[in-house]
Each structure stands twice: as C-alpha cells, then as structure tokens.
Amino acid sequence: MSAETAEHDDHHDHGPAKGLLRWIITTNHKDIGTLYLVFALVMFFVGGLMALIIRTELFEPGMQFIEPQFFNSMTTMHALVMIFGAVMPGFVGFANWMIPMMIGAPDMALPRMNNMSFWMLVAGFVLLISTLFMEGGAPAAGWTMYPPLVLQTGNALPFAIFSIHLMGISSIMGSINIISTIFNMRAPAMTLMKMPLFVWTWLITAFLLIAIMPVFAGAVTMLLTDRFFDTSFFDAAGGGDPVLYQHIFWFFGHPEVYVLILPTFGIASTIIPVFARKPLFGYASMVYATAAIAFLSFIVWAHHMFLVGMPLAGELYFMYATMVIAVPTAVKIFNWTATMWKGAMTFETPMLFSIAFVVLFTIGGFTGLMMSLAPVDFQYHDTYFIVAHFHYTLVPAAIFMLMAGGYFWLPKWTGNMYDERLGKLHFWLSAISVNILFFPQHFLGLAGMPRRIPDYAVQFTDWNMISSIGAFIYGFSQLLFVYIVYKTIKGTDCEKATDEVWEDASKHGLEWTIASPAPYHTFLTPPEKIPTEHY
C-alpha cells in the first residue's frame, strides 16, 4: 500500500498532519474515503489481471499457458478480490466521502473505528494475496468454497478463512459507522424521507451487511473446525451434510449480491437527475423498492441450489419468490427512465455511464429472470450463461457506476475538472468492449460450456476468442481511467471546477453547495437549508 499512499500524498496538502503517517492515523472521513477508493482501484487491477489470465487460457481450446489448478485459483481469487476488494471497498469509499457531505454532518459518527475498519481490510487482503505464493497454491474451490472440495485446499485454507473474518469485521464496523452517521448526524432539516437516494441505499446496504456478514463468518468458521478440529458440520461420515453449507452460504450470498448492487442504484439515482435537470421521478417508490429488494433478498437463497435435490414445493417457492424481485427492480428501471423522459439532458461522462448502466443492467436482470425458472435453470446452472448473467449485473452495473461516481464527484474532491474528451473515450471503449467480452458468453452457456473449466470443446472456440479479445480491450481501457484520475488530481492544464461543478447541481444535493475542492472539514455547523430538488 505504501506506493499508492505516497502517490496520493501530494493532492491532500490541506490536511493537518503531514507526511505518510497522516494516512495511517487519519480519522478524517475524506482521507479514509480516499484510502478506500485507492485500495479498491488497486484491487480492481489485481482482480482484472487474474481475469485476463483466465481469458488468455480460454482464448483457444486445450491447455496453453497455465496449470488447471492455477486456473481454478484464478477464478476463485478473481471473484474474492473483485467482490471484497474492489466493489465493496469502492462503495465504502464513496460512502465515507459523500454521506457526511450529503447529510450535512462534520464527519462519520465513529471516526476512529472508521480508520480501523480500513486497515483491517488491508490486513485481510495481505493474508488472502499471500496464499498465491504458498505451497499448494491459493484457494481453488471457487469463491463459494463448497465442502467437501474446499476442505482439500492446502495451507491456503486457514489464511483464506481468516482473511474472510477480517474483511467481515471490517465491513461490519464500516456498516455500524454508516448507520450511526445516518441516524444521528443528519442536519436538522434533513429528515429521513429527504435524504439523497445514495444515502438511503447505503443505509439499507449497511443493515444487510450487519445481518449477513456474521452468518458468513460462522459458515467459514465451521469449515475451519471441520478441517482442523474434527467437527462434522458438513461431513456426512460424522452425521453432517455438505448441502447444509450451501444453505448457510447462500443465506449470506444472496443478500451479498444486493450489497454489491444497491449502492450502484443509489449512485445512478443521484447522477441521472442532475444531467436530466429534473427531480428524481418517484423518490418514495425508489426508497420502498430498495427496502423491498433488501427484504426479498433474504428469502430467495435456494435459487442458487436448484440442482441439489430440493423437493418440488421448495423449487416452486424459491422460483416464484425470486421472480417477485423483478417487480421492485422494474420500478427502479422505470423511475430512472421516467426521470430522463423530457429532461433537458446532456451527456457528460457520468451520465453516459449511467445510461449504459440502465440499459445493460436490464439485460443482466432479464437473464436473471430466465434463471429464476427452476426447470430451465437445470440447463443453465454452472454454465457460461450464469457467468454472463452476473457479469452483466456487476461490470456494466456496479463497476460502471463506480466509474460514473468517480467522474461525477472527482471535480468536487480535487477542485479540477477531468478531461471530458478522454472520459468519453474511456466510456465508449468500456461500453463497447464489455459487450464484446460478455455477450458471447450467453451463447457459450446456452450451448453448454461449463464454467470454471480451463479447457473446452472445439465448437466453443470462436465465441471464446471474441470474448477474450473483448476482455483485453476492456482491461486495457481501464488504464485510461487511472491516467484521467491522475491528471485530474495533478490539476495542471485542467479546467478549475466551480463550486457547483455541474449546472444547477446545488439544487440536487448539499455536497454541491460547498467549495471545490471540498475543504478538509465541512459542515462543522449543520446547514440551515437543504436542497429540495431530489424528492
């Protein structure tokens, strides 16, 4: 981490502490937000590199470059790094930066715990990444870590489990902090139903996290004791049942996918009204839809397990319950579209990413609906179809909105405008290549190509080659983002951003009423008036 922190030292010369130590001991929400975002960006490239190793091996049938065991490590680690290292910390970074500024609070509620939760995350990832260099290799049984296969992992298993414990504690502490901030630190005029949608979605996400992370910690602890202390939670010989693990895991795992997507919804609901120059359509329905999705996420977990041999009644229940999620999600898609309807739209980079998100996330949603049907899921299960589905809901949704949020708020953070021409180039490269990358995977899955296998039958070659080409274009275009961010932070030959940054943005949120760059301390006294445009 020291390299990145050093690199980012120079753009925060207005803080009280000087030097590297500032980043270790800081309790300022803006500093910690920056740390989280830098960490997420680094992990995004680590996970991306793993994805490119996978796509390189899959460019042609047969075994070319890597051993099957290492391939399996790459699929497992790619998922863990991207979920827990890139997407979640990215959103926590935005939460740290923006929630206090959006609700008129001077800082997060529990600043010292905030610092601790960041550094625990780093410690967790040091443990996880270190498994790559161990005898027996990194965990390779899939990020879902199903026993009995995962219990065959070598020395990496306890490291992976303890790293999950650390990440879990880190996100629980982060969530407690976010909930306390939102409940206790709002400006007096900011009632709950006047909060920006980003704050609302994070509030609900934080509740999801404190409910599910302990369950996940319990599940991996059971794996640990099964492996090292002769318990038999998941071992049939001792009276346990491996299917039990899948139930516990997905009780965590399904809400977890909404942890990744709800803040995405929040950012989209923040950006689209600004560039449509209209209030968000259906503010209250957005809040209720978010809460409904969060509630439903707890009662649909076994749709990940249609093939384990559930009785018909179970298959039917989980099928119908899953399909119900499409309703609140459709409410959201409708509201975003209605917000744009007859709006005076302009197409700056954050808006382009947001529109692409609405379109491409809908594709991911539809394939999800297809797989909610138990009878057809028997065919799609564990094929590239599911890979295409969840990558459509994560890359052009979660990752795109992380990028969009970056472009949207970067001028406020740095006081400099990013290079709009390069931003648009980054968008078009990403939006086109992400479809070249993932769309063919639908065809591969429907044709029967299984996921998590390093080799495949020759008839799958063409689409795999196209997918790999898309992967390389997508991967390398993200370097452009790093360059744009670097250039904006440095600020030479950049336009200076106004306080409002975007035309009339101050009608949409408190963060646009303060100076650009945002001073080290903001809202030491709560604002009297709040903008009213967003609800």
Add this chain to the structure above:
Amino acid sequence: MREAVDKKNMQLARKLVLIVIAMFGFGYALVPIYDVFCDITGLNGKTAAEAVSEVNYEIDLNRDITIEFVTSLNESAPMVFRTETRKIKVHPGQYYTVNFYAENTTDKAMVARAIPSITPGPAAEYFKKTECFCFTEQTFEPRQSKTMPVRFVVNPELPTKYKTITLAYTFFDNTKISVK
C-alpha cells in the same frame, strides 16, 4: 451538543453489535434448524439412523417397486465395497434381505462408516430398515472382508407415484477420527 451526539452514537453502535452477535449465533442455529426441518419434511433422503422394529404390514402383491442399490467410497477409502444385488423388484409390506460385501485392502485395522441416502428424498420415510451395517461404525481387521446384510421393507403407504427407489451407500474411512 457534541457529547450528546457521541453518546447517542455509542448507544446505537452497541445495539448494532448485539445484532451482529445474534446473527453469528443464528448462523450456527441454522445447523439444528436444518436437521429438524429435514426430519419433519423428510427432505434430503436421510434415512433413520437406527433400526426400526419389525412390524407386520399387509403385503400389497399388486404393486412392484424397483429398489436399486448403489455403493461408493469416499475420497478413495482403501476398501472394496459392492452390493451382491444390484436391483430387485419388491412388493410393499414384504421383508427382504440383501447382502453387501466390504473388504479392508490395507494391512492396518480400519474403522469405517457407511452413510445411506435415498433417492427420491421424500420416499426415505417409507423405506424402513430393521437391520443395517450403516447403523454403527464397522471395525475391520487388516485385510478382513465381511458380508453384511440389510433387511428392509417398503411401507405400503408409499405414494403410488414412486416406482423406483435408489438406496446409495458411501463408505467413509473414519480410522483417523475414531481411533484416538
């Protein structure tokens, strides 16, 4: 003002920590809940782990049910394990005995355990075993082989939609865990 907010924050944080602890407990509580749930609903194809006493059912000669037997070894346990009968047709209510053969292929004593599973799962509660080597751990001397009987009956109340029942046994080498 500032102190009041700090106090409220700490109070809320404490409550939230309680939720976290409760949810950690809930994760563990899922283990017994799962067992009870499977017991009540008969899901998962788990058969009774203890012998049932022999009851006389009315034999239904008009119905034939195919019973298939499958044997497998977990993590290549060093054994030979096979069934002497691959499949038989049975009448509900009538008692049958089939034999299984198991052999320890090592030069060391071995403790092994066979775990049964029934497919389709909901039929499990109608499949009664009065005698089975799966009820207890089996001890094998070096190179010892055994022929082990299973005596069973299919309850005539088995819904008519079930025509075939598969009974699968997996032998687990428990020597390391059981001999301490």
